[in-house]
Amino acid sequence: MTTDTGRGRQAGNGRATLKDVAERAGVSVPTVSRVIAGNYPVATGTRRRVERALRELDYVANTHARALRGHAINAVAFILNDVRGPSFAEVAHGIEQEAARQGRLSLICTTGGHPDRELEAVRLMREQGAEAIILIGGVRDDEGYRVRMRALAESLDQAGSRLVLCGRPSLGEDVPATVVEYENEAGAYAMTSRLLGFGHRRVLFFGGDPETTTAAGRLAGYRRALADFAVEAAPELVAPAPFDRAAARAVLRERLAAGLDFTAVFAVTDAVAAGALQALTEFGLAVPEDVSLAGYDDVSPAADLRPQLTTVHVPYEELGRVAVRLALDRRNRPERGQQHALLGTHVVVRESVGPR
Amino acid sequence: MTTDTGRGRQAGNGRATLKDVAERAGVSVPTVSRVIAGNYPVATGTRRRVERALRELDYVANTHARALRGHAINAVAFILNDVRGPSFAEVAHGIEQEAARQGRLSLICTTGGHPDRELEAVRLMREQGAEAIILIGGVRDDEGYRVRMRALAESLDQAGSRLVLCGRPSLGEDVPATVVEYENEAGAYAMTSRLLGFGHRRVLFFGGDPETTTAAGRLAGYRRALADFAVEAAPELVAPAPFDRAAARAVLRERLAAGLDFTAVFAVTDAVAAGALQALTEFGLAVPEDVSLAGYDDVSPAADLRPQLTTVHVPYEELGRVAVRLALDRRNRPERGQQHALLGTHVVVRESVGPR
DNA sequence: CTGTTAGCGCTTTCAC
DNA sequence: GTGAAAGCGCTAACAG
Numbered sequence: 001m002t003t004d005t006g007r008g009r010q011a012g013n014g015r016a017t018l019k020d021v022a023e024r025a026g027v028s029v030p031t032v033s034r035v036i037a038g039n040y041p042v043a044t045g046t047r048r049r050v051e052r053a054l055r056e057l058d059y060v061a062n063t064h065a066r067a068l069r070g071h072a073i074n075a076v077a078f079i080l081n082d083v084r085g086p087s088f089a090e091v092a093h094g095i096e097q098e099a100a101r102q103g104r105l106s107l108i109c110t111t112g113g114h115p116d117r118e119l120e121a122v123r124l125m126r127e128q129g130a131e132a133i134i135l136i137g138g139v140r141d142d143e144g145y146r147v148r149m150r151a152l153a154e155s156l157d158q159a160g161s162r163l164v165l166c167g168r169p170s171l172g173e174d175v176p177a178t179v180v181e182y183e184n185e186a187g188a189y190a191m192t193s194r195l196l197g198f199g200h201r202r203v204l205f206f207g208g209d210p211e212t213t214t215a216a217g218r219l220a221g222y223r224r225a226l227a228d229f230a231v232e233a234a235p236e237l238v239a240p241a242p243f244d245r246a247a248a249r250a251v252l253r254e255r256l257a258a259g260l261d262f263t264a265v266f267a268v269t270d271a272v273a274a275g276a277l278q279a280l281t282e283f284g285l286a287v288p289e290d291v292s293l294a295g296y297d298d299v300s301p302a303a304d305l306r307p308q309l310t311t312v313h314v315p316y317e318e319l320g321r322v323a324v325r326l327a328l329d330r331r332n333r334p335e336r337g338q339q340h341a342l343l344g345t346h347v348v349v350r351e352s353v354g355p356r
Numbered sequence: 357m358t359t360d361t362g363r364g365r366q367a368g369n370g371r372a373t374l375k376d377v378a379e380r381a382g383v384s385v386p387t388v389s390r391v392i393a394g395n396y397p398v399a400t401g402t403r404r405r406v407e408r409a410l411r412e413l414d415y416v417a418n419t420h421a422r423a424l425r426g427h428a429i430n431a432v433a434f435i436l437n438d439v440r441g442p443s444f445a446e447v448a449h450g451i452e453q454e455a456a457r458q459g460r461l462s463l464i465c466t467t468g469g470h471p472d473r474e475l476e477a478v479r480l481m482r483e484q485g486a487e488a489i490i491l492i493g494g495v496r497d498d499e500g501y502r503v504r505m506r507a508l509a510e511s512l513d514q515a516g517s518r519l520v521l522c523g524r525p526s527l528g529e530d531v532p533a534t535v536v537e538y539e540n541e542a543g544a545y546a547m548t549s550r551l552l553g554f555g556h557r558r559v560l561f562f563g564g565d566p567e568t569t570t571a572a573g574r575l576a577g578y579r580r581a582l583a584d585f586a587v588e589a590a591p592e593l594v595a596p597a598p599f600d601r602a603a604a605r606a607v608l609r610e611r612l613a614a615g616l617d618f619t620a621v622f623a624v625t626d627a628v629a630a631g632a633l634q635a636l637t638e639f640g641l642a643v644p645e646d647v648s649l650a651g652y653d654d655v656s657p658a659a660d661l662r663p664q665l666t667t668v669h670v671p672y673e674e675l676g677r678v679a680v681r682l683a684l685d686r687r688n689r690p691e692r693g694q695q696h697a698l699l700g701t702h703v704v705v706r707e708s709v710g711p712r
Numbered sequence: 713c714t715g716t717t718a719g720c721g722c723t724t725t726c727a728c
Numbered sequence: 729g730t731g732a733a734a735g736c737g738c739t740a741a742c743a744g
Contacts, residue, residue: 015515017721028731033723043729058511063483064429065721067420068736083448086656089440096439096466105480108464110452124461127419155414159371274660300442304630304660373737384715389739399713421737424720 016057025053036061067129075105076324077125078134078166081113086270086299087316091136091166094320102328104131115145122152126161132178132327134164134320138214146171153177162327166319169213170340178330178339180323184214187312187345188221191294192266194310194347196229199356200264200292203231204255207241207248207272215240215268218296222266237262241272245301248275256283263356264292273309274301277352288354298348307351314345372413381409392417423485431455432680433463433481434490434522435474442655443672447492447522450676458684460487471501478508482515488534488683490520490676494570502527509533518683522675525569526696534686534695536679540570543668543701544577547650548622550703552585555712556620556648559587560611563597563604563628571596571624574652578622593618597628601657604631612639619712620648629665630657633708644710654704663707670701 022029027046034040035050042050053059067073076099080088092108099106107130109121118135125133133156139145149171153163157176164178171177195203205222208215219238226233239260241251248271256279265280267273273295280291287293287307295302295311302309326339378385383402390396391406398406409415423429432455436444448464455462463486465477474491481489489512495501505527509519513532520534527533551559561578564571575594582589595616597607604627612635621636623629629651636647643649643663651658651667658665682695 018723019721029721030723030732031730034730037723041729046729058514060479060482060515062424062485062721064420064423064485065736066723068418068424068721068738069723070736073420083439083452084442084445086440086442089445092439092464093466096464100466105484106464108448108452108462110449110456123416126416128461129418129420158414159416300656301660304657306662374739375737385737386716386739387714390714393739397713402714418737421720422739424722424737425739426720 015062016059017062018059021050021053021057021059024057025050073129073131074103075099075107075128075130076132076134076327077107077109077128077130078136078320079109079111079118079121079125080136082110083108086301087297087314088136090299090316091320091323094317094322095134095324096320097317098321098324102324104324104328115139119148126156126159130161131331132162132164132324134166134323134327135168136166137168138212139168140209140211141169141213141216142211149177150175160331162330164323164327166323167214170338173338175338176336178323178327180319180326180341180343182314182319182343183345184217185221185224187296187314187347188218188266189225190221190345190347191296191310191312192222192225193229195264195266195292195294195353196225196231198264198292198353201231201356202234202237202262203264203266204260204262205238206252206265206267206276207239208243208268210238210240218268236260243269243272245271245275245278248272249278250275252276252279253282256280256285262291264294264353266294266296268296270295270297270299270302270309270311273311273352274305277305277309287352292353292356294353302348303350305352310350310353311348312345313348315343318343371418372415373418374415377406377409377413377415380413381405429485429487430459431461431463431484431486432488432490432683433465433484433486434492434676435465435467435477435481436492437469438466439464442657443653443670444492446655446672447676447679450673450678451490451680452676453673454677454680458680460680460684471495475504482512482517486517487687488518488520488680490522490679490683491524492522493524494568495524496565496567497525497569497572498567505533506531516687518686520679520683522679523570526694529694531694532692534679534683536675536682536697536699538670538675538699539701540573541577541580543652543670543703544574544622545581546577546701546703547652547666547668548578548581549585551620551622551648551650551709552581552587554620554648554709557587557712558590558593558618559620559622560616560618561594562608562621562623562632563595564599564624566594566596574624592616599625599628601627601631601634604628605634606631608632608635609638612636612641618647620650620709622650622652624652626651626653626655626658626665626667629667629708630661633661633665643708648709648712650709658704659706661708666706666709667704668701669704671699674699 018029018032022032096106111117153175156163166180170179241248267276285291295309298311298313302311374385374388378388434451452462467473509531512519522536526535597604623632641647651665654667654669658667
């Protein structure tokens with residue numbers, strides 16, 4: 001017995017359109033459009049009738065129709081392994097913040113670390129017409145990867161969008177991508193130097209997959225510091241291990257049981273450091289009295305550990321913000337080629353590193 | 357001197373459309389569409405020509421045009437305070453996982469805790485045509501909030517979408533929303549009982565804003581346990597404090613300095629527990645020897661603390677997955693009214709709680 | 713098998 | 729000030 005509301009489509013079946021609103025207000029569709037846009041003169045009485053109809057029908061614009069006309073969809077997309085990693089979460093936050101500040105929507109997609117899912121995600125985001133597609137996190141930097149990325153950068157560029165590499169190495173000056181990196185090599189150099197300065201000579205570089213860009217950069221810094229201090233780089237003192245805490249713990253436990261000798265551990269990641277700390281403690285080694293321990297990232301576990309972890313601070317949130325800012329900026333005044341930003345890292349001294 | 361590629365629009369200016377592809381392949385637009393959809397017979401030769409053109413022009417479909425026709429955009433949206441909170445991050449991950457599993461895109465928006473930005477975010481997501489809009493996290497459950505949410509639920513329902521409340525209380529049986537809650541009261545009851553069972557009589561309920569649904573539920577469980585153990589509920593033993601760790605530390609330090617007397621602390625959150633642990637330690641109190649400490653959430657800081665934190669496990673990731681599953685499910689076979697799921701929580705025994 | 717036609721919801725000329 | 733008409737890119741119906 002409910003009276004018809006005058007809505008074109010049956011109640012409860014889809015959203016009201018401009019046409020519905022126009023009918024109800026007794027005006028034409030363009031007029032309603034103009035009232036909404038507010039960039040055109042409309043008689044006050046008409047405006048009021050339209051506004052009422054808008055409210056009564058609970059009108060919301062259809063972005064897709066708009067996007068179809070205007071070509072701009074105002075969204076940035078970001079693709080990462082896993083939101084739960086604290087460092088990823090910070091980058092995500094930075095992106096989200098800056099995107100919102102610039103009136104952009106954020107699309108998110110996680111890949112669980114599968115390169116093929118990354119490609120699939122990119123396709124989805126492209127279809128959505130995202131203004132920028134931001135790829136976050138380390139990768140295996142092989143030839144296949146570089147070829148894929150270069151093609152992607154070109155093709156997004158053609159389409160008026162932008163590929164952003166966040167925490168990944170440059171593809172070359174001529175590739176139309178935005179690259180926002182942070183110091184892996186320099187941070188690791190600084191931390192290793194600190195360890196060496198404390199008199200440590202057998203420093204275990206622990207964790208990570210050296211094929212991965214992140215781990216490789218950190219390892220390079222470690223090696224350079226050793227060289228500068230004229231300390232021999234013993235091969236057994238580079239011990240790869242998965243990035244996660246539990247695996248790191250197991251690997252170090254095994255090394256310890258095998259009698260590996262060292263006085264300091266430089267963990268490739270704070271999470272790896274947390275695992276290492278467990279293994280060390282279980283082995284009866286005190287940190288930093290018996291063994292010094294350093295991490296990299298300065299994310300959530302670092303300050304929770306006892307002792308608190310001395311680590312390298314990475315400005316993850318900033319990374320995300322800069323990524324969005326640069327990408328949108330470039331869209332406003334296009335130029336050929338690459339944009340490149342390199343953010344600094346620095347040692348954060350806490351309690352886990354001490355003299356030998 | 358480059359030869360024209362045959363693309364309609366100038367090179368580098370926007371994406372290729374079906375029309376561009378059709379021209380290049382020498383066929384009509386619908387034919388290309390059919391090749392892509394693959395749900396219609398197309399002559400092999402034609403198909404090949406089209407496929408080549410598709411590749412050469414690097415064609416990607418325009419989702420907006422599709423959405424305009426088909427009315428389905430295959431995305432779920434979620435709105436939360438801050439991705440960096442570990443519990444939120446887990447929910448986000450659950451949502452993202454399940455959404456991806458069902459071939460859906462995830463839109464994300466953060467509000468920094470501002471109810472008005474939440475509304476703004478909802479509007480954006482509605483415009484996008486999201487199939488479900490998921491709101492995550494505790495709120496101040498006042499009358500204004502309930503009115504807003506009820507209106508929102510109705511209006512999304514009308515539009516063929518769905519409001520999902522995740523970790524928020526029901527709005528009533530008749531409201532067309534999906535509510536996925538977890539046990540706050542029961543978990544707090546269990547933990548408080550455990551503390552009481554250990555002989556503690558002065559248990560400090562610490563942290564949180566009691567106006568907030570989450571804290572209120574946990575506080576209620578605490579109170580019920582006290583009542584069941586016939587322990588007087590001393591008002592000074594309920595100490596609100598902001599949800600974050602640093603503030604919690606400061607507040608507890610102050611209470612301690614003021615001579616507040618208790619033998620156990622039940623922190624409303626693991627982060628609050630981490631802050632409490634700092635304050636306790638700095639005050640020279642050992643956990644659990646002098647004071648027992650319990651948390652709630654079972655997220656990342658919990659296992660990193662020393663002693664490891666005894667806490668209440670909340671299935672956050674599951675929460676997110678269930679939210680998406682229920683919401684999409686309801687869309688498939690619509691029914692009136694509310695969907696409601698209540699996920700259980702349980703005590704996780706670690707090291708921070710001991711006998712009085 | 714393939715092309716022509718129409719229309720999704722919106723904005724933007726261009727008339728009046 | 730306001731309406732009529734055209735068209736964004738795509739797909740579904742209808743012819744051939």
